Amino acid sequence: MTEVATNKNYIDTKMADTPEQILKDMKKYWLIGWILLACTVLTVVVAWITPSITIGLGIATVKAGLVAFIFMHLSDEKSLIYKVLIYTVFFALGLMFLTLLALYDPIIAPVNRPN
Helix, strand or coil: CCHHHHCHHHCCCCCCCCHHHHHHHHHHHHHHHHHHHHHHHHHHHHHHHCCCHHHHHHHHHHHHHHHHHHHCCHHHCCHHHHHHHHHHHHHHHHHHHHHHHHHCCCCCCCCCCCC
């Protein structure tokens, strides 16, 4: 046998071992699927009533969080992954902020550009 197959550290302890546990997990996944479908319908209704990008992005953020935490099993990860994700979001927002600052730079602003 290989080292990976015999090493207990590589075995996922959260896996379902019994049919009852598998059915319980399936019910959870179906529930999250229905919640995602309801959020999609909510997004369409909100876009039809008031075309607000902010509300649509908020609903999309909730949907992405559900997919990441439930289907991608981020809820079972160690704290290091959360630190990496927080730093990634922080720097991505920082880059977006720097891009917005460049739009209002008085040297290269569209108002000061020659025609």
